[in-house]
């Protein structure tokens with residue numbers, strides 16, 4: 135199973151128009167400190183979160199957007215979903231040999247994604263006509279439910295990040311390896327932990343939005359990240375062989391990459407960076 139981090143930032147880091155100390159440090163250090171909005175690519179054919187930087191990332195890391203067959207959408211916030219990407223599938227723009235795109239998300243999330251497409255074009259993710267036009271196969275998956283998509287098994291995990299917009303986290307199992315992609319998220323609920331209890335994860339990618347700050351609204355900071363991993367270890371969902379990576383890094387409480395990575399390693403995990411590839 136090949137994992138590529140297409141982006142590792144919350145709404146962009148350095149943040150547009152921001153001149154705070156951390157943004158300044160990231161601009162000075164460049165390299166791994168320059169982060170695009172969070173998204174993950176699996177086996178070059180499955181994307182988790184179709185954010186506004188995905189097209190750019192795919193080109194930067196020499197990936198082929200035309201080969202993507204599956205999209206898992208955690209939630210429709212602007213840093214995770216850009217409707218323009220799906221609009222570009224309309225036949226008068228994208229005509230030749232386009233693959234069908236299977237889209238897995240909660241019903242509420244699919245409705246929001248669909249409505250935003252239909253604001254601009256006569257296409258949507260709900261009507262047969264709309265789906266045919268975009269060559270998509272939307273599949274609603276609700277928290278606790280599983281689905282098999284060819285060689286992949288997907289499980290939707292409860293997320294309280296933004297329930298109004300149907301937020302979910304996903305476990306993806308392929309070739310007997312399981313990964314949990316858990317951003318955006320607060321501390322996992324009892325229900326979410328129950329939904330995860332059958333897994334021994336090979337990789338966890340977890341929200342680290344607020345780094346060294348003392349606030350956690352809708353997200354985790356460094357302290358709650360460490361606490362969450364501790365709980366998952368006690369439940370044996372995470373073990374000593376599990377790769378642990380932090381993502382959705384914001385300028386709030388997170389310095390340039392090398393500095394936060396050094397600190398993360400002392401605490402038993404790593405900070406992901408754009409373009410990082412892992413083979414499981």
Ligand SMILES: [Zn+2]
Nearest residue numbers: 144211213318
């Ligand atoms: Zn986000």
Ligand SMILES: [Zn+2]
Nearest residue numbers: 152154157385
């Ligand atoms: Zn800043």
Ligand SMILES: [Zn+2]
Nearest residue numbers: 209211295318
């Ligand atoms: Zn969000």
